[in-house]
Amino acid sequence: MENATYIALSRLDTEQRAMSVVANNLANASTAGFKGEQVLFSDYLSRQSASGLPPGGDIQSYTQDRATFRDTTQGEFQQTGNPLDVAIGGDGYFQIRTDHGVRLTRSGRFERLTDGTISDESGNAVLDTQGNPIRLNPTDHSVTITSDGTIETETGIAGQIGIVTPADENRVHQEGGKLLRAEGQTTAVAAPKLMQGALEASNVKAMTEMTRMMDIQRNFQFIAQFVESEATRQQDAISKIVQNQS
Template sequence: MDDTTYIALSRIDVLTRALDLTVNNLANANTDGFKTSRQLFSDFLVHQKDVHGLTGGKDEAYTQDQATYQDFLQGELRQTGNPTDLAINGEGYFSVRTTQGVRLTRSGQFHIRSDGTLTDGSGNPLLDTNGRNIVIPPQDQILSVASDGTISTQNGATATVGLVTVDNLNTLQQEGNYLLRPTTPTHNVARKEIRQAMLESSNVNSVSEATKMVEIQRDYDLNFQLIQTESTRRQNAIDKITTEPSA
């Protein structure tokens, strides 16, 4: 296999990953709290030797997939009318307790279990400012959630929703479509702003992602055609050599 084919294959490998990310973004355009995933890739040069095995040959550019990161731009906040729906305006993440440990999320669609525990859609308890499960007394009814996260019922304040963040958002590891695993210590946000009866929509721009998917597919097809053309050229050369009469 020659250098042209290797270069095209390196590009196809990156494009395959980019297509997977774009398809996943589009699939989660309506997932509350979902953040768009982006691909970080670059070209790297390989310095070739000349025909005598010495340095000074040409440089060849290959494409490599360096990392995947999330676009943390806030999604649109929309009214739902459900008192247990919460949206974060600004920085911060809700903390929920999963079977794998504490995870962070911007998805604020919560529910009250029969025992009064406030949980997300997967049954993970929402945590307060002290890292404890938030439990609403079964006989109480939620009246309001203040912007600072204070939950009040007809009997007064019962708990305060905790909002945390990390120093470097790029250290958060995505788990599923709405949970994030912190790999560095978390700390409370300096200023909380929680909106009751609202949810944060996905920040996916469907039109932009659909356009990107078409561009990726076109680039993929061009590189695949290049590989096929190069393969045909090499095979024709081999056939010509093997069919020519020896001197």
């Protein structure tokens, strides 16, 4: 196999990775708090040591998948009227206690469990500023959440929603459409800006992602055709060599 085919295959591999990321973005275009992802590619340069190379032929450029990064742009706020729905303005994440440990999320679609615990849609407890689950009293019916996350009811203050930021945004990993796993420490946001009765929509622009997907498909098809034509050319060359030697 010639180097041209290897170079083309490296691009095919990265295009396939890009398609997977775009497909995941589209699948979560309506997921509250979801942040779209993009891939970062770069050139991997390989110097050739053979003699008699044509001008410019001493370097080969392969496509390399460097990283996937999240777009942390604020999504639009959508009014819901549900007193337990909360949107974060600016930086920060809610803390959710799951069976696998504490996770972060921007999705503030919360509900009340039978024991009064405020949880996400999967039943995972929402944590306060001390890292403890927030529970309402059985007699609490009127719930007010202030901009700093303080939860007030007719019986008093039930707690304060903890909002944190990870030490390194580049070390935050997606787990499904809503949860994030942060490596390292998190820091409490000193002055969070929360809005009750609203949700932050996904920041994915469906039309933009569809356009990106079509571009990736065209590139993939073009490169695949090139690889196929190269394979045919090599097979024809081998056949001619065998014929000449027979």
